[in-house]
Amino acid sequence: MKALDEIRILDMTHVQSGPTCTQLLGWFGADVIKVERPGVGDATRGQLRDIPDVDSLYFTMLNHNKRSITLNTKDETGKEIFTRLIQECDVMVENFAPGALDRMGFSWEKIQQINPRMIYASVKGFGPGPYSDCKVYENVAQCAGGSASTTGFLDGPPLVTGSQIGDSGTGLNLALGIVTALFQRETTGKGQRVLASMQDGVLNLCRVKLRDQQRLQRGPLTEYSQHSEQIEFGDTTPRAGNDSGGGQPGCILKCKGWEADPNAYTYFIAQAAAWKNICDVIGRPSWKEDSDFATPAVRLPRLGEVFKAIESWTMTKTKYEVMDICNPLDIPVGPILSMKELSEEPSLRDTGTIVSVEHPERGSYLTVGNPIKLSDSPSEVERSPLLGEHTDAILREVLGFGDEEIASARSAGAV
Numbered sequence: 001m002k003a004l005d006e007i008r009i010l011d012m013t014h015v016q017s018g019p020t021c022t023q024l025l026g027w028f029g030a031d032v033i034k035v036e037r038p039g040v041g042d043a044t045r046g047q048l049r050d051i052p053d054v055d056s057l058y059f060t061m062l063n064h065n066k067r068s069i070t071l072n073t074k075d076e077t078g079k080e081i082f083t084r085l086i087q088e089c090d091v092m093v094e095n096f097a098p099g100a101l102d103r104m105g106f107s108w109e110k111i112q113q114i115n116p117r118m119i120y121a122s123v124k125g126f127g128p129g130p131y132s133d134c135k136v137y138e139n140v141a142q143c144a145g146g147s148a149s150t151t152g153f154l155d156g157p158p159l160v161t162g163s164q165i166g167d168s169g170t171g172l173n174l175a176l177g178i179v180t181a182l183f184q185r186e187t188t189g190k191g192q193r194v195l196a197s198m199q200d201g202v203l204n205l206c207r208v209k210l211r212d213q214q215r216l217q218r219g220p221l222t223e224y225s226q227h228s229e230q231i232e233f234g235d236t237t238p239r240a241g242n243d244s245g246g247g248q249p250g251c252i253l254k255c256k257g258w259e260a261d262p263n264a265y266t267y268f269i270a271q272a273a274a275w276k277n278i279c280d281v282i283g284r285p286s287w288k289e290d291s292d293f294a295t296p297a298v299r300l301p302r303l304g305e306v307f308k309a310i311e312s313w314t315m316t317k318t319k320y321e322v323m324d325i326c327n328p329l330d331i332p333v334g335p336i337l338s339m340k341e342l343s344e345e346p347s348l349r350d351t352g353t354i355v356s357v358e359h360p361e362r363g364s365y366l367t368v369g370n371p372i373k374l375s376d377s378p379s380e381v382e383r384s385p386l387l388g389e390h391t392d393a394i395l396r397e398v399l400g401f402g403d404e405e406i407a408s409a410r411s412a413g414a415v
């Protein structure tokens with residue numbers, strides 16, 4: 001038994017943001033029916049391919065635990081089938097360009113008429129406002145949501161991050177909106193509209209930077225390394241390099257082997273509570289009582305000097321040795337782990353966070369499993385469907401079609 005066993009999802013998603021949401025719902029047990037255009041499918045099937053004519057890793061890693069039906073939702077017979085699917089499903093999820101579903105003839109009002117219990121969930125680039133008609137991809141959302149202006153180094157351009165906070169991040173928000181709406185439906189008996197905008201999602205993740213924007217009006221941000229370097233602040237939250245975003249100063253520091261290995265670094269947090277242990281470990285015991293270093297307030301203008309001293313110690317250790325030495329002393333540190341190291345980490349395999357999946361056309365590949373673990377609803381990762389692999393099965397099981405109806409839908413070019 002899985003948490004969402006009784007729930008059927010009409011999955012109109014494509015590319016990344018929407019598919020990450022429906023993949024999560026699939027991992028929790030929902031029956032996810034992915035609707036794709038006949039002969040075309042989700043564009044990502046063919047993007048960034050590493051094996052000719054085989055579904056890309058981009059697609060397979062975002063579409064586990066789903067069934068695929070091909071359906072032309074602009075064709076008359078296709079629209080009839082689509083209407084029947086709306087009647088049979090609990091949730092419709094889509095992340096097309098603004099207005100695409102309306103142009104197909106399926107506005108929210110129409111969907112409510114067809115199935116008043118339907119939850120209709122969308123990802124859009126922007127919420128209502130001047131940009132609501134825009135098409136949006138990941139990096140656009142990172143820029144428009146405040147992430148890029150606050151990422152990077154002070155003397156460099158804005159930077160986007162490798163974490164797909166606009167796409168996968170918004171997919172998470174949408175999934176939460178959907179299960180919350182399902183919960184409310186238990187009381188009201190009605191569906192509702194769920195909207196997660198990518199700009200809102202990124203801004204939400206940049207909350208601490210809006211905090212700093214307001215703090216700036218009352219003086220310099222003393223925990224930023226810019227402050228200890230005596231560089232004046234402007235009127236907007238600056239890029240903070242690798243400074244910690246919280247109340248405890250932190251920095252990325254070199255470790256043994258950094259000259260040859262681009263990831264031989266550690267994050268090091270000079271947490272106030274661990275200060276005495278830090279002084280002992282790095283061979284500066286006198287700093288424990290030194291009036292220039294003993295308290296967080298006097299250290300703030302000297303953070304550059306502090307981290308230089310810590311780094312001269314971390315450079316004598318590997319990033320794993322730093323972790324092994326600091327953790328028992330409650331000094332928070334973290335090695336910079338590469339994708340290669342993560343993919344080979346046994347503990348992540350044990351927990352199902354990294355999973356090896358068999359695919360009929362590509363063989364085995366690695367993917368990231370469900371990052372959310374429920375004790376009574378464990379997730380098993382099932383390979384992504386081939387294009388239209390379950391068309392007949394869905395028409396039969398969900399809509400009760402017989403051989404003749406399937407043949408006629410096929411000859412009409414609807415599926």
Ligand code: CAO
Binds near residue numbers: 071138
């Ligand atoms: N049958 C018939 N037509 C179908 C169909 C089906 N099963 N599935 C999709 N289509 C049609 C849509 O109706 C749409 O047609 P119209 O343009 O005539 O309305 C068309 O296919 C393509 O939709 P699109 O405009 O969404 O696709 P795009 O590749 O041009 O844009 C994207 C992609 C992602 C920029 C856009 O969908 C978007 O802005 N989505 C919202 C934000 C979002 O989720 N972005 C994250 C993407 S991941 O980086």
